[in-house]
Amino acid sequence: MPLPTHSPTEHALLVAVERPGQAWAAADSLEELARLVETVEVEVVGSVTQKLSHPLAGTYVGKGKLHEIGERQESLNYDLVVVDDELSPAQQRNLEKALDVKIVDRTALILDVFARRAVTHEGRLQVELAQLEYRLPRLTGLWTHLSRQGVGGVGLRGPGETQLESDRRELGKRIVQIKRELGEVHTHRQLYRDRRKSVPVPVVALVGYTNAGKSTLLNALTGATVMAEDKLFATLDPTTRRTALPSGRDLLVTDTVGFINNLPTLLVAAFRATLEEINEATVLLHVVDVTHPNAAEQMQTVAEVLEELGADDKPVVTALNKIDLLADGADLARVGDPVDIASLLARLGPAAALASNPVPISAQRGFGFEALLARLQVALEEDARFISVRLSVPFARTDLVDLFHRTGRVEQSRFDESGTTIFGQIPAAAVGRFSPYLVVLQNDQSPAQPPLAATTISSPESAA
CATH class of the missing domain: 3.40.50.300 (P-loop containing nucleotide triphosphate hydrolases)
Incomplete structure (x- = not known):
């Protein structure tokens, strides 16, 4: 009987740079980062912050702090470093080289959370697009091992270059395909919204x-x-x-x-x-x-x-x-x-x-x-610029009474042998839909008062 297998839990050290005047305090931002890390089922074992005017272009943190992070690996036993920023490809490569552990930045972490949460086809496409566009400029780092094996020079010539270009081409083709599919989703959504606007x-x-x-x-x-x-x-x-x-x-x-x-x-x-x-x-x-x-x-x-x-x-x-x-x-x-x-x-x-x-x-x-x-x-x-109106329709036009209730605000209704009369308010843009049965009331006339001044809205057919 096969034994159940479980992936070993990863242990993460969180790293952040605290800049002067930043909107979020580093401690608060790290607390949120810890929740994101726990969302992807990784255990947080510690955190490190450094006050800098800005992150360093090469290694994100200073050399002394980088050394401290490396020394804490033995006591904390972390196998993952999560950085509370978006790293450049160079920063990520340099940190991985210095610490010899996997480095994940805030952007990659959020993308991972989104990938786990995406349920619909559209959601998965959108997450995949973001992930591919994030990975594309970082492909070079995945192939630096080839230069150490002597199969590529400074510019990763030879087989390394071929593989790198092949991967870039495949990613580029997939990105184009996803954008085309999402374009169709956009068109479908727009058609749905246009139908929605008809009512x-x-x-x-x-x-x-x-x-x-x-x-x-x-x-x-x-x-x-x-x-x-x-x-x-x-x-x-x-x-x-x-x-x-x-x-x-x-x-x-x-x-x-x-x-x-x-x-x-x-x-x-x-x-x-x-x-x-x-x-x-x-x-x-x-x-x-x-x-x-x-x-x-x-x-x-x-x-x-x-x-x-x-x-x-x-x-x-x-x-x-x-x-x-x-x-x-x-x-x-x-x-x-x-x-x-x-x-x-x-x-x-x-x-x-x-x-x-x-x-x-x-x-x-x-x-x-x-x-x-x-x-x-x-x-x-x-927002809709509601105006006061009186609608008088024969009983045969109950569709207009229903439309009034769905799009406007009914203040008073009356019924007699000629049909239904409604006093209320509707959006100014909807006035034409009720022609020729609608009267726009001036000076906010009360329904109980006879109109002092009114403008009848007529359809082109009735005017003819």
């Missing part, structure tokens, strides 16, 4: 730092069953579900991949098709783990990534999540008053300025959803 249902995109509770919130708001775990990057693939605003208006909510400090540019580029959901959204719902000791730094990171994506000009509502962990079992209703909102914002320090339209919630316990949806409704109506 003007607003879209709210959940954005935020990884593990802030976005998937839990999506599940609670919409009844979705997206995996929601206390893990970094539990969600990679976007999921869109439907719910309703307090007015009854339909709303689409999209969960997106979480952000992280020093998110590799390669990943941002590779996940372009996924992240486009953010750019296409009507309003962004920024989910913040207000209990996290680095909540302020996380909010700043999210703001920077949104700026990089060109989505920093969109309306934002901020969900201050996980307040149940602060309430300590007390009555959650008290957390919603203005005093407590102020105290929550005070925890964020200067980053409180980034908390647009803040609403305290607990996605896990379902607290604050009524206030959150009401705030989203206001933001969406402001």
